[in-house]
Amino acid sequence: MPLSRPPSRRATIHDVAAAAGISRGTVSRVLNGGYVSPQARAAIAAAIAQVGYAPNTAARNLVTQRSQAVGFVVLEPHTLFLEDPNIGAIMLGANATLSDADYQMVNLVVDSERDTQRVSRYLSGGFVDGVIIVSARTHDPIIRVLAQLAVPTTYVGHPRDLPAGIPFVGIDNTGSAKLITQRLMATGRRRIGMIAAAVDRDSGADRVIGFRQALGSRFAPELVVEVPLYDYSWGVKGMRTLLDREPNIDGVFAGSDALAAGALEALRDAGRQVPADVGVVGFDDSSWALRTQPHLSTVRQPATEVGACAADLVLRRLRGDDVDRNGVLLPTPIVWRESA
Template sequence: MTRVVDESVRAAPLPTLDEVARMAGVSRATASRAINGAEKVSPRARSAVDAAVRALGYAPNPAARSLVTRRTDSVALVVPESDDVLFSDPFFARTLSGVSRVLGARDLQLVMLLAGPGDDEQRMLRYLRNRHIDGAIVVSHHRKHQLSDQLAGMGLPCVFVGRPWTSIDRVAYVDTDNVAGGSQATEALIARGCRRIGTVAGPADMTAGVDRLRGWRSAMREAGLADDAVVHGDFTEAGGEAAAEQLLAEHPDLDGLAVASDLMAVGALRALARAGRRVPDDVAVVGYDDIGVAERTSPPLTTVHAPVGDMAEQAARLLIEQLDGGPRAMRIVFPPSLVRRESA
């Protein structure tokens, strides 16, 4: 059987860079620089090239463009946590939304990199070291990962959401004043009249956990109160519940509880209810974060508001500044604020 091909329906050849240059009345090199965003192109030439690109429907080859610009137009959101932690904590959804909003406006692709301990972490570091992305935003980092040292050593543009443990003079970060927030939470309980106040602290290998505990201790000592009722949790509901159970067993006279995250406070409320302790009549509770959980608990949580969305957006802006040649070691710290609800 002979197949007859209608030449009229053949796909038209794709426009080339040479055709764009001819239509714009510039050299091929000038057309390439204009398309790839190089600075040494006159406004008149850039305008002519843009018009030719639109008229011809020209689409640059991504691989060729990457060779010219040495850019991938993609940014990694690095989350050194397991996927079950990622999908159970609204902190990550709020962070992802803020970062995506800023990067999308700049037409940058976001790549999510999850890495638990072991092989996953090494695979992630290889990916970053091989420059498959232009820069990285790191959230929820732990002391053992040493990511700030790793990324600073690579010379990779990066921003941390939350103060890193090391290399703070070599990398950028955005944070909230967790020491002040820990103090505010505790002072709210003291002002209510609580005198035997415990805390479910955050992980000791995360700067947020350490700083919030420091703020709690500062407020307790300033008020002349004992600061021995401390159990560390892991920023999860289950961790908060287990820590609150231990605190109640060791300190049954507690009348106030400062919890270093709202998710842990949800677990603590369950432990208090199971122990027959009414909130806030028997034990007043203050959480931390205010990212959608606190107003849905029973009773609704008094909590410290951490501007997670603003922090994520600012981290993305700082990274873009670095990609545009700006400074590498910037820091921005947002103030926390107390949100009063029925639990305290």
């Protein structure tokens, strides 16, 4: 019968000190970011590699009362989390900033009331030091939970009922939607409709407001089709509804590039040419914009920069720095291509 191997012992700070021939206190200063001579730092680095030392994060967290982690909470269906390139870009931008600060990012997806309860319990357990919230809706229960916990939080977007003084980062959805609709109008389109998604959130509702402001007296409520998600399939359905309501429609503003891509499919199925018969514009300048034929005219949403800024705001709050409590809005230039 083979002998069982004894469990391997985890290398400790004492092993590093012994291998480097340096005091334990000096090793501790290096590990905690303190100053030592270049020679001592080099000897400690070599000793760490030699003995295979890894810091005991759990023990350090017990002392510092910090988890060294930030929650990234997405309040969207699981399928949209995987398919929406904006959410992915926001996530990567946040992760890069947190990683540079030696923080872990914990991804949490809320797709149901049960998810809300589960995530609320998790956030209440002290497993993260701060939170980034993406796609919160008005009256979302997660807003109340985080307000009660007093966890440093930054929102991507600005729910209508967000408590005063909570930092957020986003874009001017109203102004951007107004500008691209005006640009579409300038091409001579007379009957312009909109496929509007997620109007229970500030992004969707504000884009409808901007669209309406651009059209003024030409705005026709029946030419706004509301769909639940910024999703390709809903773009197809929304465009079919618009064609049913107004067969002579000649311009469409879709609330996202994914919706616009779906609208292009519905228009092709109906025998309408883009842009000869119908001009189509989207929103985001995501990967969808260049996957379509023709390529989409759109508004560039700086999703990666939004994520990085949100993470930076959380980190600054954790350091006790002052942050802008009035919100940070990033620029959104129009990108004009062949679809309009």
